[in-house]
Amino acid sequence: MATAAAAAPSPSPSPPLPPPPPPCCSPPSQCVKLLRAPPPPANFTRSSPPQHRSRRHRSRAICCAGSSPQFGAGDLKFALHDALDSLGVDTTHAREARKKYCSQIGNFSDIERETSISINRGVDLGKTALYIAAEDDSLVSHSSVPLPVEAFIQRLDDLSMGYCSHYNSRFKSSPQTFLDSLDKYLYVRKGFRRSSAKGLLDFRSLYLHSVLTHRSGSAAMLSLIYSESLKMLRLWGLLNFDVEIFFPRDLEGLPRGYDKQKSKESDQPHILTSQALLVQILRDLKGAFWPFQHNRNESLFLRAAQAANCSDRSNAGEESGFQLASTKAAQYRLDRGVWTTVRLGDMRRALAGA
Incomplete structure (x- = not known):
């Protein structure tokens, strides 16, 4: 999924918008002008948590491309989907999921991009992650039925x-x-667990709907589930103190909440912002599905460049026959238009993550 950036200044005499933040990953395929989320309606009460109050308040976004001040969702251009359409692949559901993803991240303000995921904002991170999953599901399954995003939102609630x-x-x-009781509820009673490093090859740990089903996920997915739980408890008026989420930087730790008033300077590297969370989700997917899976210490670009030469020039003396064969196989598949294989990635989902 492409990350949306702030809109370019309009040629009209209105004051120019602030410059966009530096890109966090690949260049965006569209731009979005941001509007602040409206306050809750006057009749909204923070009482018991009935389901009909779940996730009701949304920001709006006005999209624009180039110098055009405004355009509809149908004007968004997606190179990957266009390429697949030209090959006879139906991308209707994938396009719709991407549009909804763009609509969500269009609610980001510059401040909200750098806000901790433990704070409730106009962007629904749960829905945003599910739209990522919905696009990839459509690209892979070619199902006539889209991923039921609302059903998994209900699971979160x-x-x-x-x-x-x-x-x-x-x-x-x-x-x-x-x-402590929330930790016990999520990680003991509900059985959510951190997927191992090898478990990242089990791609279910990288998609929110699969993590909600199988209870095994990456650190980013578990952090998202933890923050969504906090968000709903806060909306219902059941959380009366400031909470921060500790994002583990090792391979085994679990995301856990702590009282922000007792935070230390050493906690700062473990605070995940909303933008950083989405970047991490997309980076995990892009890396997991990149067709050239050997030598994970190299960048994705270098892996592809080495594959183009059918050799790892930086490590020619130690190159194994398996790596060379894998490289040649990946190149051969892509030359023949084969996008995916069981063991060596899926270019469609890798590009979608870009």
């Missing part, structure tokens, strides 16, 4: 509802007791 029903006595306890 049900997680928070389940915590409320089992741990309502913890709401008036100390912050540490409250967070």
